[in-house]
Amino acid sequence: MSRNAKINTLLLVLVAALAVLPLAFGLGDHKEEPFTGADAEAETAITEIDPDYEPWFSPLYEPPSGEIESALFALQAAVGAGVLTYYFGLRRGRRQGEARALARLRAEADADAGDEAASERRRV
Known part of the structure; x- marks a missing residue:
């Protein structure tokens, strides 16, 4: 495991x-x-x-029963959890996207450096 x-x-x-x-x-x-x-x-x-x-x-609004009050509290908690999950997911996605873009740029830079070295060897 x-x-x-x-x-x-x-x-x-x-x-x-x-x-x-x-x-x-x-x-x-x-x-x-x-x-x-x-x-x-x-x-x-x-x-x-x-x-x-x-x-x-x-209070501005008082629910008619304890069950409705509990349901509204659960709904509030679910919306809050959804907002937090969205934020952390978005943040993680951006971080992963930046890492992929950086890796792609490094790979392109390494490929360009390899091409320059090969052309340098041909000149000599």
Whole structure:
């Protein structure tokens, strides 16, 4: 197995472990909604500390249910991942294109140098 394959396998196992371990250990079972975001936890903590706290502003859009909110969050994450992937792919493609162009120029320069040396030998 190549080094890259080993690294990819290790990363895949780590991601699977991050997804499965919280479920296997029952983390969050004591909560009504075990996998709510940090925003809900912060709101609960603030309410416990100061029950009269008034937020500074309200959200522009509040989804009608938690499922829709989760779907919108997943969509946002997917769009962000797509933008990052496009950027890094474009960057890699440009780097590879520059390397190919440089190799082609070097090959042409070597061929020209070889032609000049051959014509020099004919003159002598």
